[in-house]
Amino acid sequence: MHRSARLPASFEPNPLSRMLSERRAAHLPVVDLTVSNPTACGFAYPEAEIRAALADRAVLGYAPDPLGSRRAREAVAAFHGRDLRADDLLLTASTSEGYALLFKLLGDPGDEVLVPSPSYPLFDWLARLEGMQARAVPSYFHERWHLDLGALDAAASGRTRAVVVVNPNNPTGHFLSRTEWAGLTELCARRGLALLVDEVFADYSLEAPPDALPTALEDTDPPCPLFLLSGLSKIAALPQVKLGWLAVRGPGAADHLEALAFLADQYLSVSASAQAAAPALLALAPGIQVQVRTRLRANLAALDRALADRPHLSRLPVEGGWSVLLRRPALDADDACALRLLRETGVLTHPGSFFDLPGDGHLVLSLLTPEAIFSDGLERALPQL
Incomplete structure (x- = not known):
């Protein structure tokens, strides 16, 4: 049967996704610093109000x-x-x-x-x-x-x-x-x-x-x-x-x-x-946004504290959004670095190449990550960079 050329030639997972699946299947710990799903980040949603909104008679x-x-x-x-x-x-x-x-x-x-x-x-x-x-x-x-x-x-x-x-x-x-x-x-x-x-x-x-x-x-x-x-x-x-x-x-x-x-x-x-x-x-959105912005700023401050005594590491300015670019010495390719961190420390990061960042030397972290998990991930990962 013919398949459209618009689709990928293969649905094989990339090496980072494959390693992540293998770790989770083996019940090995994963500290996820890439999480972008806000409903999985521990925010206090106004549950009763949201349920009531979705129960509107117009449905x-x-x-x-x-x-x-x-x-x-x-x-x-x-x-x-x-x-x-x-x-x-x-x-x-x-x-x-x-x-x-x-x-x-x-x-x-x-x-x-x-x-x-x-x-x-x-x-x-x-x-x-x-x-x-x-x-x-x-x-x-x-x-x-x-x-x-x-x-x-x-x-x-x-x-x-x-x-x-x-x-x-x-x-x-x-x-x-x-x-x-x-x-x-x-x-x-x-x-x-x-x-x-x-x-x-x-x-x-x-x-x-x-x-x-x-x-x-x-x-x-x-x-x-x-x-x-x-x-x-x-x-x-x-x-x-x-x-x-x-x-x-x-x-x-x-x-x-x-x-x-x-x-x-x-x-x-x-x-x-x-x-x-x-x-x-x-x-309800403004109240939820306050929580999100508080989380983003707290994690950004935690990252700055963690980088203070690591002059070989730095971050780029974060004008807005939910991500931060961590700059590191390009001793290995970004893909290889992300794989190494996951294998050796259990910390999941995104390589800069995932977003078409030029060259090597960048990892992408999610500032949406729950604060304790974010700090734990930094403690595990930064010494390996």
Whole structure:
């Protein structure tokens, strides 16, 4: 039977995943410093309120709207502010589904999107599954991360349809500066490209500089088509509820939203329960975010204390988000280092190569990790670096 070339040639796990599975099968301890599932991190969720939100009587009816229920869209618009309206929004089951809809909207098989790297590897597969290609364009680090606008401009071809940026970036934590935003929107307008901005981590600012752009929604009249993605997964630390959204602004916004509604109408994937619960869950989000930000800052402080007497190790600035980049001497490849740490100390880290970080010398840690586990992992792993 023929299998689509969009799929991986093999589903064999990579060496780090294989070692992790073997350790867990053998009941060997694993100190996971990569955890990104907030529901597994010991936060105190307002359980009664969440249960009540999901028990809304609206879940007993079915009134499909390809844009999503107006009540839920109004709640999203109110949460974000910045002159966002319900009529600017389309609900999705996740930000990944949002990307799939946008790639269907913007491209044909063989077209491409530009993605500044380092970045999350999911973009490669989301584009490939739509018959497109995600082309990585390296950013550069000089005291902080910077978009290379010249490289993005040079990389754009006749098959380029969009630029995808994450604000703040995962895993570098880089917020776009306002200068970068102006250059990026000008580039997209001049090249006839759409701009996709993923802001799932925008509420988790940590060490953002004064010129950081807190949200692309500040730009109420962008010169290029702008599609902003977010959702409950990070905003309310509720990935299991499966509710995301797209905000559409810029030239042709109404037409683009109409086309997206047509695409969404073929699936109608957003559940009635997620839409009915959205207003209440968004109202609870600020309280949950306080806990998350407290955890992120506590772990960042613990890492700084642990690095204080290890001058050969350092970390990069964390402007925002849930990850930190640990810089180490590149005595071995990042993949080999992560394998060695797991084998010898039981500590799971992500190699920088997982996120397309250039060269070797970086490990990626999750600041979302419960504090005692994070400190334990540092005590085990840092002496081996």
